[in-house]
Structure formats: structure tokens, C-alpha cells
Amino acid sequence: MGLFFQVALDGLFNGLLYAVVAAGLSLIWGVMDVINFAHGEFLMIAMYLSYWLGFIWKIDPLVSSLAGGLFVFLVGALTYKLIISHTIGKSAMSALLATFGLSMLLKNICLNRFSPNFRLLQETALGGKTFNVGGIIVPLPQLVIGIVALALLYVVYHLVKKTRLGWAIQATAMDKEAAELMGIDTEKIYLLVFGLGGACVGIAGGLLPSYLAVHPEVGGLFSLIAFVCVAMGGFGSIPGALLASLLIGLVEAFAGFYIAPVFKYVAVFGLYLVVVMVRPRGLFGW
């Protein structure tokens, strides 16, 4: 029984990590109808920032994650200003291709500047630390990422649902022209949303070097799973992204342990297909 709970806990932690990565993606899609293909690379650059801050100035990822959030907020805002704003009002494909190009650019810049080396931070506040609760091992880095993910999702959800800024974001998502007629600066809203999406993934990326190696390809699978979480949860829905991410994390862990590790992603993508077939707009989509 202990093993069952251990696997469940691992699954929940994975799910929470996916949720915070997916939240930013969901927000951007929900408001702007833009699929940000560079989302995984946003995660990667936050990881690099955290790694270098830790490596050069011995700043712990717990602190660097804030810098990661801020930095990727700026990267997101800049991405909107320099790239995405030119694609608004054009075919959805142009934004998709533009962000795909951006993802290649970011990946290759890191490859060129930092080489393909796998970089691991040693001696971090959380790295390798665990505690035992009734025979179940709780890894501290994943626990902290899980708590941060929940807090971040709550903040984003609260921001969107309960604040004037959030109402403006919702209004912009529903009808851009009507929102403009009501005096909402939609340009600023788009900029903020892209920045916020980046900040979510930036904070997660900043924490990850506590236990995960940093390299130019690290964002790939995270971004693929984040896309699945967003599509499964319903585009634009933060609670949907959270539920879908938790489901995916649990399915991945249980299928990996009770069927075979090699089938864990088969089960994840199988679940996604079933949800999309039964409910094409996703669990919480409208």
C-alpha cells in the first residue's frame, strides 16, 4: 500500500509541475488565440538563468526562480512586442510559425553560447533532500515546486477572475473590438498576458535546476506535455489546465509503475485522445 501512495505522490508532483508550465500556455491561448511554440524554450532559458546565477554567484534556485519569473516575463513581453504583435489579425498559422522560429532561435543561441553540455547545480538548498512520512519518501525539490505551482495558479486564477485587470483580460479574450470600445488598451493587455505566461513558466524553470540537468533540449518534452494539458483541460481554462495536468501526472506515474515505464507516455497520450474524442473542447472548455 505504501508503494501505491509513493507512486501517487510522485504523480501528483509531476502533475503540479506540468500545471504551472501549462498555465502560462493556457493563458496566452485563451486570451490571444496564439499557440506559443517557444514555451518550452522559455522554460529552458529560465533554467539557464537559474543555473548561471547558482554557478557564478551561488544564488540558490529558490531565489533565482523569482529572477527567472521576472526575466521570462520580460522575454515574453518582448516576444509579443517584436514578433506576435505583427501577427495579430493575420492567420493563426503566422503566429504559430513565428513562435516556432523563435523556439529554434532560442535553442540554437543556447546551443551556441552554452554548448550542449548538461549542467547540474550541486549543493542547492533543496537538491537531493527528502523526508520520510510513514515510509513514503517526500522529495523536497518536488514538494516546493508543487507548493509554488499551487500558489502561482491561485494567483493567476485570482488575477483573471477577481481583479479589474483580469476582467479587462477576459473582455479582451471575448471580443477585442468591444473591449477597445470600452476603453481597454488591448495592446497592453496582450503584452501583459504574454509576459504573465512567460513569468509562470519562468518561475517553474528557475526552480528546476534543484534536481534537473539544464541543456538546450530540456524544454521539448515539457512543452509537448503542456500542450496536451492545455488541450485536455480546455484552452484558456486555468482550473482545466490544473486538473488535466494532475490527471496526466497520475496516469504517467501509475502506468509507468503498474504497466511498464516505457508505456507511461503511451498512457498519457492515450488518455488525451480519449478526452479529446469524448469532449473535443476539453474538460473545462466552452
Place this chain on the structure above:
Amino acid sequence: MKRRFFGKGLLLVLVSLLMVGVLAGTSLADEKVIKIGTLFPLTGSCALAGQRCRAAVDTAVEVVNNAHPELQVPLAAQEGIMGGYKIVLIHADHQGKPDVAKSEAERLFDQEKVWAVIGSYNSAATKPASFVAELKKQIFMCGCSSSGALTERNFKYFFRMAPTDKTESLEFVEFIEWINETKNADIKTVGLIYENTEFGKHAAEEGRKAAEAAGFKVVADVAYNPGATNLNSEVQTLKAADPGAVFGACLGGDYTLWVRTMKQMDWLPKVSLNYCTGYQDPIIAGQLGEDANYFMGGTGYAPEFAGLMPAVAAVEEIYKSKTDPSVPFDSDSIQEAVALFILAQAIDKAGSLDPTVVAETLYANEWESPLSMGGKVAFAPGGQNIKAMSMLTQLQGGEYKRVYPADLADTEPVVPMVPWSKR
């Protein structure tokens, strides 16, 4: 007037371009050049290893093309081969993807007109790329791809320098039997963890065969998708089965994730024996720090082997100038340099650029190879180097210590591995 001037200008440019093309063609034709393609994962999850393999081939070409009388390797004293032919490398990147490897091999042969290809690190990429070469009756030199299946195809133009997974599996089992006898290790079960690729699957298959043939029970068979975001269920599966020994085939970042996940789950087998993987990568070992210690693996070269392979050090200096001065050759990259040296010797000896003649020469001779453990290279039908050797090392204090065979060892192995809680 303007239009006439423009027309004349355009004509002049075209004629100039044509002249440059003709002259360049003439100079290339006059030059005695052998174009050889390299095909490694220069981007993607194995890019680190791929770039080092490319640098190793660059190093070998530097030695072959220029006179380096100070080096104790064949062809170093002369300039070029076969009366002054210089080798020119054309580099290609397969990104670790078999389909890209196939199309890049085709491009190298068809468009770049290379005479042979060296590569491709990942066995999964080497397989289709070497198939392209075989169809075209062109030589494919493989340094370090270790899947035994590659040399079981009866290809005539394929040659591999490194020992195979089969050789390493037998060595792993021999080692376990030895520590059971001499160190009372009491290991009866084996677990396998491997990436779900050509390399990983074949390594695991050979590991299972060797273990079962020696009477060990394989209690866990864990395949995973490379580049995973976590390896929790993989390590949980191993931990639940608790094998005495684990044979690992985890490359690059997956290796670091595997080690760190085992630490988080506070579990280790008595011995962890690794194929040609992240274990052999000195950078990865350095990044893991203390956590890398007490893991073991088959090793074809490490700087600690300097006493056994004295010719390497001077060549390694050239290699370091092409990569990172702090990074020495590793087991994989050095095999790619060997591949180029052996090919160059064969061309020189054959005195011909007919691939069939050179392939026959490769089979017919035993080659001097001071960069190989054992110092010789010779090929069996199918292209496997039958002189390939490796020995088992264990990381102790961040250094690759030779631990088996006992007669070549410089250190006693630490068995069982020191538990995480006592490090």
C-alpha cells in the same frame, strides 16, 4: 541607355561567376583530396557527445594531413596519405534521429560526393546511415556505436572499432561472478534499465542473455523514452524488484536524472554497471560530483589509462585545442579518431581509392592502433573489430579507477556501492 548598361553589367557578373566556378573546379580537381563525411548528433540530446566525436575526427585528420613526427601514431610522420592526398572533412548533423541520419548520409554521398562516412555515435542513427553506404558500396567507419546488431548484418563496407554490448555484457557478468567469489558480494539478481532505442534495446537484450546464461535471474526490465521529464516510475520499478546488480544504458541527461532519482528514492543496487553511456562522459561525471561515485562501466579510455596507452597524451593535446582544453578524450570520442586513423592507413596501404579494394585491405590486415586499448585493430566478417577491448572502471573520488580485469586493475572495487546516507 540605363537598360543596356544594366544588361552588360549582368553579363559581366555571369561570366565572372562562370570563370570562378571553372577555376575553382580546376583547382579542386588538381588538388589531391579525399572527401570524408562525418555524421554525428551535433544538436539534440546527444549533441555534447557528438561534438566531441567530431572534434576527435578533426584531430585525426590534423595528424594525418600534416607532419607530426613527435606523435607515436601511424602516418603522423608523413604529410597526407597515398603520395600526398589530404583528407577533407564534410560535417553533417543527424540530431540523434535515424531518419535524419539516413537522409544526411544520402546527401553526403550524392551531393557532397564524399568517399566514405565516419559516424554516427547513436546506434539507431548508424544503422540506417551505414545501410545507405552499403547500398552505394561506399565505406562506413563506425567508431563507438555499440549495438552488436550493427556487425551482424554481413555488410562488406561497414567497420566498427568499439567493443559491442555483447562483449561488455559478458564482461559485466564475469565481474559479478568474480566479486561473488572473491568479495562475497552475494549477487543473484540483475536489473536492466535502458533507453528505448536501437542501442538501449540491444544492450538490454545482450545483458539479459549474458546474465541468464550465467545463472542470474533478471528481475527488472525497465525501458524508458529518452529525454524524459522524470524517471520516477523507472527507479520505483527497480527499487521494488531490488536487483543485486543493475546494467544501465542511459545516455546524457537521462543518466544524471537516473542517478539523482535513485538518490531521492534512497536506493542503490550492490553494483551498477553501465554500457557506453553517460557514465563514461567525464563532463557528466563532473557535474554529478560526489553522486557519480561508485558507479561502474566498461571504459575504452580515460585519462587515468595514460600508463597503458602512452601515445594518447600528445594526440589529446591537439584534441583539446579543438574542443575544451579541460576535456580529455573519452571512451567514445577516441574510437572515432581511431576510425579515421585506420581508414587512412588502409587507403595508404591499398594505394587505391576504389572502396572495394580498401574494404578488402581493411579485412586482410591487422592495424597498428596506439589509441586503442590493446594497440591493434582487426576486423571479422561483418566489420567488428575483434581486437576491441575495454576494462571495467569505477568512479572513485571523481576518477575512473581501473578495477577489472584484476591483472590490469589499479584499485580495488568498492562493493557494494556506498549507500547515499553514508556519503
